Amino acid sequence: MRGTRKYQHVIETPDPGKWELAGYEESLPISEKSNPITRELDKSDPSQLVQLLRDCDAEIFQEEDANLIHYHRLYSESVLQTMGDIAKRVQEVLKDPEGGLVVLSGCGTSGRLALLLANSFNLLLKGQHRAPRYCYIMSGGDRSIVSAQESPEDDPHVGAQELEKVCEGKKNVVFVGISCGLSAPFIAGQLDLCMRHLDVYLPVLVGCNPVSMARNDPIEGWHSSFRQVAERLQALHESHKGFILNPAVGPEAVSGSSRMKGGSATKILLETLLLVAHKADSNVPVTEKCLLEILRTYERAHKVTYSQSKKIAALMKQTATSLQKGHLYILGWGTLGLVGIMAAVECGPTFQADWRDVRGFVTGGYDSIENKEGDLSSLGPEFPISHEDFVRNVLPSVSETDAVLLIFTLDDELNQIEKLAALVKEKTSNIQCISHATAGQYLPNSLKKTIPSIIGMTWPILFLEYEGTFIQKFQRELSTKWILDTVTSGAYALRGKIFRNFMVDFKITNSKLFHRAASVLQRVTGQSQQRCTEVLLQSIYGEQTLSEQIRNRTIAGHVGAAASQDKVLPVAIVSLLRNCAVQEARSRVDSSASIRAAIESSLNVPGRKRGAEEGSGSEGRSR
Numbered sequence: 001m002r003g004t005r006k007y008q009h010v011i012e013t014p015d016p017g018k019w020e021l022a023g024y025e026e027s028l029p030i031s032e033k034s035n036p037i038t039r040e041l042d043k044s045d046p047s048q049l050v051q052l053l054r055d056c057d058a059e060i061f062q063e064e065d066a067n068l069i070h071y072h073r074l075y076s077e078s079v080l081q082t083m084g085d086i087a088k089r090v091q092e093v094l095k096d097p098e099g100g101l102v103v104l105s106g107c108g109t110s111g112r113l114a115l116l117l118a119n120s121f122n123l124l125l126k127g128q129h130r131a132p133r134y135c136y137i138m139s140g141g142d143r144s145i146v147s148a149q150e151s152p153e154d155d156p157h158v159g160a161q162e163l164e165k166v167c168e169g170k171k172n173v174v175f176v177g178i179s180c181g182l183s184a185p186f187i188a189g190q191l192d193l194c195m196r197h198l199d200v201y202l203p204v205l206v207g208c209n210p211v212s213m214a215r216n217d218p219i220e221g222w223h224s225s226f227r228q229v230a231e232r233l234q235a236l237h238e239s240h241k242g243f244i245l246n247p248a249v250g251p252e253a254v255s256g257s258s259r260m261k262g263g264s265a266t267k268i269l270l271e272t273l274l275l276v277a278h279k280a281d282s283n284v285p286v287t288e289k290c291l292l293e294i295l296r297t298y299e300r301a302h303k304v305t306y307s308q309s310k311k312i313a314a315l316m317k318q319t320a321t322s323l324q325k326g327h328l329y330i331l332g333w334g335t336l337g338l339v340g341i342m343a344a345v346e347c348g349p350t351f352q353a354d355w356r357d358v359r360g361f362v363t364g365g366y367d368s369i370e371n372k373e374g375d376l377s378s379l380g381p382e383f384p385i386s387h388e389d390f391v392r393n394v395l396p397s398v399s400e401t402d403a404v405l406l407i408f409t410l411d412d413e414l415n416q417i418e419k420l421a422a423l424v425k426e427k428t429s430n431i432q433c434i435s436h437a438t439a440g441q442y443l444p445n446s447l448k449k450t451i452p453s454i455i456g457m458t459w460p461i462l463f464l465e466y467e468g469t470f471i472q473k474f475q476r477e478l479s480t481k482w483i484l485d486t487v488t489s490g491a492y493a494l495r496g497k498i499f500r501n502f503m504v505d506f507k508i509t510n511s512k513l514f515h516r517a518a519s520v521l522q523r524v525t526g527q528s529q530q531r532c533t534e535v536l537l538q539s540i541y542g543e544q545t546l547s548e549q550i551r552n553r554t555i556a557g558h559v560g561a562a563a564s565q566d567k568v569l570p571v572a573i574v575s576l577l578r579n580c581a582v583q584e585a586r587s588r589v590d591s592s593a594s595i596r597a598a599i600e601s602s603l604n605v606p607g608r609k610r611g612a613e614e615g616s617g618s619e620g621r622s623r
């Protein structure tokens with residue numbers, strides 16, 4: 001197809017049976033690879049799903065394996081060294097009487113984590129009676145906290161403008177751009193700005209791919225690819241004028257879903273180095289031992305969290321049932337409420353969930369998340385996020401088909417929790433909770449009676465002075481994130497939204513998702529990249545014959561057309577597998593029990609060319 005050159009983002013489709021041999025997977029960015037552990041994610045039952053997701057999360061802490069293709073990992077010497085170097089520069093900003101600034105920026109999940117981290121460390125400073133020194137930027141603005149805005153990530157100009165706005169008049173800024181895939185144009189624009197003003201900015205890139213796998217397709221309307229920006233930054237590393245903190249953590253359990261391991265690794269990396277910067281601030285030198293001590297507490301958190309695997313599987317099963325006809329409401333106390341909101345919001349772009357399907361609420365609403373733009377409740381029906389909003393607007397219509405999950409610690413107002421639990425129980429018996437206790441704290445019997453199923457985590461007391469309380473807070477947040485990522489991803493897998501370990505039903509709302517859709521098509525159908533792109537466009541435009549005008553549109557143009565369509569990828573998969581028109585494919589998808597069922601039934605169509613990648617399909621359980 002003419003003009004397909006612009007789609008040359010990844011290699012051609014290997015010949016049948018050659019996917020593994022051709023090194024196809026090796027050439028893919030780690031953040032986009034399919035994880036062998038979850039190859040049969042879509043055939044797993046709840047307890048198997050928890051084990052698979054647990055093992056994928058454990059890869060975050062895996063040491064560098066010298067005799068394999070090795071990329072540096074979380075505990076690698078080079079990563080620890082870079083964390084220490086950045087911590088020292090943050091410490092200088094904290095000491096700067098002129099008022100230095102640490103800016104954390106990201107898109108999607110990475111932006112929400114920027115907000116969470118900025119709040120955490122401003123709170124730490126407040127506890128020391130010091131002025132706030134952290135601020136965050138998220139693509140799409142604060143509305144992205146509650147309503148996923150995936151397209152703003154494609155604009156490098158807006159990224160740079162937002163950074164200039166936040167840093168007006170500042171002379172000493174550590175800028176931390178978070179892009180797990182080393183791929184967001186919004187972040188590339190910000191890093192480029194920093195590198196043009198190194199007298200003011202220290203640019204730091206945080207992600208989970210080696211620079212050699214940074215995204216390299218052209219950023220439309222801009223002068224560089226993300227990889228070119230990353231390579232310029234890499235050149236500054238030696239002179240400590242810029243840093244790249246990018247340990248490999250292994251592919252995501254659900255291919256490309258960087259909210260999961262990418263988000264968890266981001267939180268671990270930045271909380272560890274910023275905590276050490278603050279300790280150094282009180283004259284404790286930055287040492288590798290200090291970094292390791294804190295990193296090990298996150299590894300322990302993985303153990304404590306997944307010791308509850310049986311109950312996590314039960315919560316996943318209940319969630320999948322509730323999502324058939326009802327909703328899941330997540331009510332969290334303190335920052336665990338923000339973690340709940342993040343998990344709820346991410347179901348939209350990941351599984352094309354409706355905003356009503358999974359919703360998060362937090363005690364105190366916008367006051368407690370201290371976002372820049374204040375109370376957003378008036379922006380739309382999905383924006384009210386306080387417990388009062390839940391009781392007033394949602395609870396009256398809660399029924400037995402809905403599930404409610406409370407998330408709190410034993411330092412929260414237990415009588416308030418009990419009261420809310422009692423109100424919920426009048427509407428549905430499907431109420432569960434995740435509770436976090438410190439060794440020696442116990443749930444009151446009255447609460448245990450009110451809430452039958454409790455996932456109770458008990459955390460060892462940490463004797464790390466002041467920041468010890470922050471490590472407790474960080475562990476509980478990460479533990480809650482792991483459980484929610486596992487429960488939501490598992491529930492949607494059980495509902496047939498995942499095929500093998502690929503998301504197969506996401507809205508194509510930015511250029512990365514366009515490339516992901518094209519890649520999933522290649523992988524599932526074994527057809528050529530050219531053929532896959534052709535059918536993807538037919539599905540986006542709903543036409544079998546594509547005009548020259550359509551063919552020559554930019555990817556941004558195709559994304560614009562796709563944003564208003566649903567099921568574009570499933571329809572393209574069925575059309576390719578059955579070699580039928582997209583209209584016929586759409587009616588088949590619409591009449592199937594699930595997306596996965598529509599794909600499975602198309603795999604066995606007689607006389608079709610098969611790639612080695614495709615299972616015979618017969619062993620698959622139909623869902």
Ligand SMILES: C[C@](O)(c1cnc(-c2ccc(S(=O)(=O)c3ccc(N)nc3)s2)c(Cl)c1)C(F)(F)F
Nearest residue numbers: 029032034181183214215512515516519520523
């Ligand atoms: C794993 C898989 O092969 C696959 C999925 N997604 C992709 C991609 C998704 C998004 C891209 S991309 O936006 O071009 C990109 C994104 C990040 C990055 N570092 N480099 C490139 S490639 C690829 Cl290359 C393979 C499969 F099977 F899903 F198709």
Ligand SMILES: O=P(O)(O)OC[C@@H](O)[C@@H](O)[C@H](O)[C@@H](O)CO
Nearest residue numbers: 108109179180181184257258259
């Ligand atoms: O951090 P990255 O790789 O730049 O990705 C930024 C966003 O695309 C990403 O967070 C997306 O919103 C999530 O749905 C991924 O699971």
